[in-house]
Amino acid sequence: MEQTLLIFTLVELADSLVDEYDVIDVLTVLSDRCVEVLDVDDAGVLLASQEGELQFVASSSESMRALELFQIQANEGPCVDCFRSGKSVVNLSLIDSGWRWPNFTPRALEKGFQSVHSLPLRLRGRTIGALNLFRTDQGPMREDEVVIAQGFADVATIAILQHRSSLDAVALNEQLSVALESRIFIEQAKGVISVSTRCTTSEAFERLRAHSRNHNTRVTEVAREVVEGRMPVGDLDPLKIRDTTPRH
Numbered sequence: 415m416e417q418t419l420l421i422f423t424l425v426e427l428a429d430s431l432v433d434e435y436d437v438i439d440v441l442t443v444l445s446d447r448c449v450e451v452l453d454v455d456d457a458g459v460l461l462a463s464q465e466g467e468l469q470f471v472a473s474s475s476e477s478m479r480a481l482e483l484f485q486i487q488a489n490e491g492p493c494v495d496c497f498r499s500g501k502s503v504v505n506l507s508l509i510d511s512g513w514r515w516p517n518f519t520p521r522a523l524e525k526g527f528q529s530v531h532s533l534p535l536r537l538r539g540r541t542i543g544a545l546n547l548f549r550t551d552q553g554p555m556r557e558d559e560v561v562i563a564q565g566f567a568d569v570a571t572i573a574i575l576q577h578r579s580s581l582d583a584v585a586l587n588e589q590l591s592v593a594l595e596s597r598i599f600i601e602q603a604k605g606v607i608s609v610s611t612r613c614t615t616s617e618a619f620e621r622l623r624a625h626s627r628n629h630n631t632r633v634t635e636v637a638r639e640v641v642e643g644r645m646p647v648g649d650l651d652p653l654k655i656r657d658t659t660p661r662h
Contacts, residue, residue: 420451420562436632437593438600439623440573441472448566449474452559454531454547458482459570460493461535461543461593468497468543469594476616477525482546484521491518493544496532500541502564503532505554528552531560533567537575545570596634603637610647617653625651 441459448457458473460482468486473479485491492503492515507529512519522530527548535543545567549555555563574593600622607618622640626633628651639645 436596436626436634437573438472438596439626439633441570442474442619442623444566444570444573445472445474445478448545448547448563452547452563453549453553453555455527455550456481456548458493458546459535459543460486460497460546461574462497462541463594464591468494469597471543471593471597476614478546478548481522481525481527481548485518488515488517488521490515491522492530492532493546496534496544497541500534500536502534502560503530504560506530507552509552522548526550529554531555531563533564535567535571535574537571542571542574596637599634599637599641603640606640607647607650621650621653624653 445457445459448454456474456478458478458481459471460468461471462468470479470482470486473482482493485493492506495514496503508519508522508527527550529549529552531547531549533545533547534541535545545563547555547563600619603622604615604618607613607621608615611618613621622633622636625631626636629636636645636650640647640650
């Protein structure tokens with residue numbers, strides 16, 4: 415079952431990267447699949463801006479999003495260390511790392527997490543962000559799972575850079591800027607939908623994703639239309655049970 419799910423995930427991600435795609439949607443799907451395929455309970459992706467500051471991009475839950483934002487604000491945590499060093503942080507017990515991250519660790523423990531893993535997003539020696547994986551127990555990830563996790567981090571890097579054959583420094587910075595700008599529109603749209611329909615921000619995002627899939631439109635474009643008032647919230651498609659059958 416585990417191998418089947420891994421194969422399905424790779425097929426799904428490869429399918430998503432064909433032609434035009436929305437990088438935020440792909441990274442959110444990747445975060446979700448990390449939780450399903452690996453022995454982890456939450457996942458998130460942080461990216462560096464042109465100024466070198468980490469910013470939140472995607473996560474598997476709103477709870478994870480809040481923790482990632484706190485990590486950025488506190489300027490400490492596994493993702494920060496991973497990004498700065500360009501090296502993986504694997505099988506680290508949060509209980510034993512209080513001295514390392516005095517502000518971040520208590521917040522992570524409050525949310526029930528016990529161990530953490532962070533894999534770098536790298537391109538030609540340059541670290542552009544990190545994939546964070548959290549667990550509610552202290553058992554270590556298996557070696558093969560660490561390899562898979564780094565593979566997912568590499569997929570995230572490809573998605574961010576749109577897998578263009580020739581990337582110079584200017585193009586790289588442009589891609590990162592677009593991804594981070596897209597996140598701003600999505601956060602604003604989530605707020606608009608949440609207030610208008612009295613739903614959670616997680617449900618609001620799922621509604622954005624559902625509408626974008628149904629109409630073959632990038633989730634960022636749907637979010638922009640909602641924020642700018644060109645797409646009334648009432649016109650968004652309702653949520654439906656997602657079909658997990660691989661596309662051919």
